[in-house]
Amino acid sequence: xxxxxxxxxxxxxxxxxxxxxxxxxxxxxxxxxxxxxxxxxxxxxxxxxxxxxxxxxxxxxxxxxxxxxxxxxxxxxxxxxxxxx
Numbered sequence: 001x002x003x004x005x006x007x008x009x010x011x012x013x014x015x016x017x018x019x020x021x022x023x024x025x026x027x028x029x030x031x032x033x034x035x036x037x038x039x040x041x042x043x044x045x046x047x048x049x050x051x052x053x054x055x056x057x058x059x060x061x062x063x064x065x066x067x068x069x070x071x072x073x074x075x076x077x078x079x080x081x082x083x084x085x
Contacts, residue, residue, distance in 0.1 A: 009033070 005012045011031040017024040028039045036058050038051045053061065056076075063074055 001016045001018050003014045003016075005014075009032060013029040013031070015027040015029070017026070025041045025043065030037045030039070034055065036053045036055070038053070039048050041047075042049050056074075060072075060074060063072070
């Protein structure tokens with residue numbers, strides 16, 4: 001199950017683990033214009049862990065989900081604003 005909320009400067013997606021135990025903690029994904037953050041509570045340390053991905057890293061991750069094992073490099077277009085001129 002998941003929920004989607006639109007805030008002023010981001011879109012927030014919350015992934016809720018369902019099914020048989022053991023269940024994982026919810027994952028909160030904040031999609032901003034320049035980055036995406038993933039947050040998950042860690043009960044072992046009683047803290048929230050946070051990972052920040054750049055837009056390029058997110059694009060690489062999306063591509064990697066559909067590729068076989070190997071090492072890859074995405075070729076970004078010259079006029080791509082995410083290419084970092």
